[in-house]
Amino acid sequence: MINANLVIKNPNFIDDVKTSFxxxxxxxxxxxxxxKIEPGLVEISLPFKPELTQHTGFFHAGVxxxxxxxxxxxxxxxxxxxxxxxxxxxxKINLLNPAQGQLLYAIGRVIKSGKTLSVCEVSVSVTxxxxxxxxxxxxxxxxxxxxxxxxxxxK
Amino acid sequence: MINANLVIKNPNFIDDVKTSFxxxxxxxxxxxxxxKIEPGLVEISLPFKPELTQHTGFFHAGVxxxxxxxxxxxxxxxxxxxxxxxxxxxxKINLLNPAQGQLLYAIGRVIKSGKTLSVCEVSVSVTxxxxxxxxxxxxxxxxxxxxxxxxxxxK
Amino acid sequence: MINANLVIKNPNFIDDVKTSFxxxxxxxxxxxxxxKIEPGLVEISLPFKPELTQHTGFFHAGVxxxxxxxxxxxxxxxxxxxxxxxxxxxxKINLLNPAQGQLLYAIGRVIKSGKTLSVCEVSVSVTxxxxxxxxxxxxxxxxxxxxxxxxxxxK
Amino acid sequence: MINANLVIKNPNFIDDVKTSFxxxxxxxxxxxxxxKIEPGLVEISLPFKPELTQHTGFFHAGVxxxxxxxxxxxxxxxxxxxxxxxxxxxxKINLLNPAQGQLLYAIGRVIKSGKTLSVCEVSVSVTxxxxxxxxxxxxxxxxxxxxxxxxxxxK
Numbered sequence: 001m002i003n004a005n006l007v008i009k010n011p012n013f014i015d016d017v018k019t020s021f022x023x024x025x026x027x028x029x030x031x032x033x034x035x036k037i038e039p040g041l042v043e044i045s046l047p048f049k050p051e052l053t054q055h056t057g058f059f060h061a062g063v064x065x066x067x068x069x070x071x072x073x074x075x076x077x078x079x080x081x082x083x084x085x086x087x088x089x090x091x092k093i094n095l096l097n098p099a100q101g102q103l104l105y106a107i108g109r110v111i112k113s114g115k116t117l118s119v120c121e122v123s124v125s126v127t128x129x130x131x132x133x134x135x136x137x138x139x140x141x142x143x144x145x146x147x148x149x150x151x152x153x154x155k
Numbered sequence: 156m157i158n159a160n161l162v163i164k165n166p167n168f169i170d171d172v173k174t175s176f177x178x179x180x181x182x183x184x185x186x187x188x189x190x191k192i193e194p195g196l197v198e199i200s201l202p203f204k205p206e207l208t209q210h211t212g213f214f215h216a217g218v219x220x221x222x223x224x225x226x227x228x229x230x231x232x233x234x235x236x237x238x239x240x241x242x243x244x245x246x247k248i249n250l251l252n253p254a255q256g257q258l259l260y261a262i263g264r265v266i267k268s269g270k271t272l273s274v275c276e277v278s279v280s281v282t283x284x285x286x287x288x289x290x291x292x293x294x295x296x297x298x299x300x301x302x303x304x305x306x307x308x309x310k
Numbered sequence: 311m312i313n314a315n316l317v318i319k320n321p322n323f324i325d326d327v328k329t330s331f332x333x334x335x336x337x338x339x340x341x342x343x344x345x346k347i348e349p350g351l352v353e354i355s356l357p358f359k360p361e362l363t364q365h366t367g368f369f370h371a372g373v374x375x376x377x378x379x380x381x382x383x384x385x386x387x388x389x390x391x392x393x394x395x396x397x398x399x400x401x402k403i404n405l406l407n408p409a410q411g412q413l414l415y416a417i418g419r420v421i422k423s424g425k426t427l428s429v430c431e432v433s434v435s436v437t438x439x440x441x442x443x444x445x446x447x448x449x450x451x452x453x454x455x456x457x458x459x460x461x462x463x464x465k
Numbered sequence: 466m467i468n469a470n471l472v473i474k475n476p477n478f479i480d481d482v483k484t485s486f487x488x489x490x491x492x493x494x495x496x497x498x499x500x501k502i503e504p505g506l507v508e509i510s511l512p513f514k515p516e517l518t519q520h521t522g523f524f525h526a527g528v529x530x531x532x533x534x535x536x537x538x539x540x541x542x543x544x545x546x547x548x549x550x551x552x553x554x555x556x557k558i559n560l561l562n563p564a565q566g567q568l569l570y571a572i573g574r575v576i577k578s579g580k581t582l583s584v585c586e587v588s589v590s591v592t593x594x595x596x597x598x599x600x601x602x603x604x605x606x607x608x609x610x611x612x613x614x615x616x617x618x619x620k
Contacts, residue, residue: 025208026215029184053180060181061243062221069217088216089427090451092247092402092557092604094584096577111602112561116426117399117453119559119602121586137576137584139557139604141400141451143427244582245606247402247449247557249429251422266447267406271581272554272608274404274447276431292421292429294402294449296555296606298582335518336525339494363490370491371553372531379527398526402557 006040006113010082017042017074024070032067040110042074048102059099064106064124064136068093071108072120072140079113083147089117091140099135101126108140118142161195161268165237172197172229179225187222195265197229203257214254219261219279219291223248226263227275227295234268238302244272246295254290256281263295273297316350316423320392327352327384334380342377350420352384358412369409374416374434374446378403381418382430382450389423393457399427401450409445411438418450428452471505471578475547482507482539489535497532505575507539513567524564529571529589529601533558536573537585537605544578548612554582556605564600566593573605583607 010016014037021027021034030052036043044067046052046059054060069091077086108122124136165171169192176182176189185207191198199222201207201214209215224246232241263277279291320326324347331337331344340362346353354377356362356369364370379401387396418432434446475481479502486492486499495517501508509532511517511524519525534556542551573587589601 020210023210024215025204025206026218029206049180051180051184055175055178056240056242060179060221060224061246062217062224063181065220065224065246066215066217069215069220085211087211088250090247090249090400090429091216091220092245094245094576094604094606095243096584111559111599119400119561121602121604134576137586137604139559139586139602141559245555245584249421249449249451251429266404266444274406274555276447276449289421292431292449294404294431294447296404330520333520334525335514335516336528339516359490361490361494365485365488366550366552370489370531370534371556372527372534373491375530375534375556376525376527379525379530395521397521398560400557400559401526401530402555404555405553 006079008039008079010080012082013078017077021074026066027070030063030066032070035105037078039078040075040113041108042071042078043105043107044071045103045105059104059126061095064095064099064104065093067104067106068108068122068124068136068138069140071106072122072138073142075108075110075120076113076118076142079110080144081146085145087143087145089141089143091138093136093138095136097133097135099126101128103127116144118144161234163194163234165235167237168233172232176229181221182225185218185221187225190260192233194233195230195268196263197226197233198260198262199226200258200260214259214281216250219250219254219259220248222259222261223263223277223279223291223293224295226261227277227293228297230263230265230275231268231273231297234265234273235299236301240300242298242300244296244298246293248291248293250291252288252290254281256283258282271299273299316389318349318389320390322392323388327387331384336376337380340373340376342380345415347388349388350385350423351418352381352388353415353417354381355413355415369414369436371405374405374409374414375403377414377416378418378432378434378446378448379450381416382432382448383452385418385420385430386423386428386452389420390454391456395455397453397455399451399453401448403446403448405446407443407445409436411436413437426454428454471544473504473544475545477547478543482542486539491531492535495528495531497535500570502543504543505540505578506573507536507543508570508572509536510568510570524569524591526560529560529564529569530558532569532571533573533587533589533601533603534605536571537587537603538607540573540575540585541578541583541607544575544583545609546611550610552608552610554606554608556603558601558603560601562598562600564591566591568592581609583609
């Protein structure tokens with residue numbers, strides 16, 4: 001099902017993902033952590049805290065979407081040329097099960113790595129004391145902006 | 156284009172939206188505010204702070220999605236029977252323009268209010284000193300859970 | 311909510327939509343007709359026939375999606391430069407009500423017209439003898455390919 | 466990543482998929498064939514003909530969506546109780562590569578099988594003389610209607 005073109009164009013992709021991750025204010029606010037960086041795959045985890053909940057006490061769908069969008073975006077970014085920028089074009093997420101547990105983690109994988117657009121899928125699971133459950137699934141389109149073209153006319 | 160069935164079943168819908176909103180830890184963490192509650196329409200605003208940004212300094216797409224999902228969910232909730240619970244089934248969001256500015260606000264509107272499922276669209280804009288720009292558009296499906304059925308077997 | 315940039319770059323856009331429409335084998339097979347072509351807006355109609363149905367006798371969701379995708383794509387195309395080609399990147403469609411009736415029609419509108427990507431929304435309605443009902447809503451991303459770049463490396 | 470609950474409730478699911486498939490006028494018009502029916506998985510193929518094309522001569526995105534929606538819907542249906550009806554709630558499809566070739570086939574898999582809602586993903590590939598290429602990926606929500614509730618108030 002996965003049919004990505006896993007050509008690595010930026011040999012420093014691991015360090016570049018780490019650097020970019022630290023520039024994201026929201027990921028610090030939420031408490032997200034980078035768990036895995038491979039060509040075409042990035043995993044992000046997020047421990048539970050009451051500040052991340054919706055009205056029934058589970059992780060908010062927007063929080064789930066935030067780490068899923070980030071995992072997918074960086075998965076695509078691992079296959080970009082050096083100094084390119086990744087921007088989300090759009091994503092769709094299905095909330096499959098209540099995101100109830102101690103740890104949320106999102107695994108983003110590249111389905112298609114194109115020159116301009118890449119498509120990723122992201123699976124989000126939640127771990128409780130005794131079990132792990134898939135709680136969300138995302139299908140996402142991201143854009144590769146070459147260096148110095150970061151303006152709104154590109155998109 | 157909007158063809159919603161705007162029948163109000165819960166006369167206390169305004170207070171119930173406010174109460175539910177305050178139970179969401181993530182909305183407090185982000186700093187979101189309820190701006191408008193009408194039958195089939197809810198508006199939420201979010202002032203900029205550096206803790207809400209992605210790697211280029213704008214509002215993170217996940218933050219945009221969080222307030223959009225919340226605005227759409229509560230828009231549907233205004234038409235639910237009393238004591239029902241709203242859960243997001245899925246949503247898709249397009250990021251149309253960079254979310255760069257001082258204030259983000261999301262307006263959710265009900266397109267279809269069904270017994271079990273409702274469909275909403277949400278427009279998100281960003282305001283800078285001199286202009287307002289639509290930065291995202293969401294199409295969302297939410298579920299109405301009648302009282303005392305809040306368990307995973309329903310969905 | 312609509313915030314499109316309705317600059318016309320191709321003065322022959324009406325004729326070009328008509329010519330392109332006639333090149334689509336599937337639209338002839340289904341029986342679709344162009345009803346309206348305006349800057350940033352295209353309407354397509356499709357009369358009912360039993361060959362267009364799903365298992366309960368209504369228009370199949372895929373048929374609804376086909377005319378919606380086409381209406382949105384051409385709506386974006388009206389704002390493209392001359393000789394550019396439109397390709398669908400992705401779309402999401404909600405089936406709001408049973409598509410039961412004598413005539414299906416889709417109205418596509420541009421939300422954002424960008425250099426490379428455009429975003430459209432499409433409302434699909436179905437008309438029976440006595441009433442018209444919105445039966446589907448689509449949110450779509452399309453790509454503008456400049457002339458002579460129609461190859462898979464672009465996307 | 467797949468975490469479906471593959472409990473079979475209808476022992477005649479294979480025959481029921483075949484019967485329902487033959488009731489769909491559009492599938493006959495397009496020329497689609499059932500290739501595989503397993504618990505939680507259905508595969509559908511569609512040979513090329515000029516009547517299925519868009520303006521550049523490839524399979525139209527709406528045609529791709531039609532067989533993908535059908536494959537996903539029936540994949541969910543294999544896990545429904547006897548005599549239940551499947552309806553598509555919504556789907557999102559990414560067109561990854563040009564659908565150019567002699568045979569299109571869609572494989573739908575259940576990600577989540579719920580009492581009311583099921584979520585499926587569908588991978589669509591196209592085969593030419595020398596190679597097979599993934600050309601589309603769908604994420605879909607379908608609804609299970611118990612017998613005798615097939616009216617618009619349910620949804």
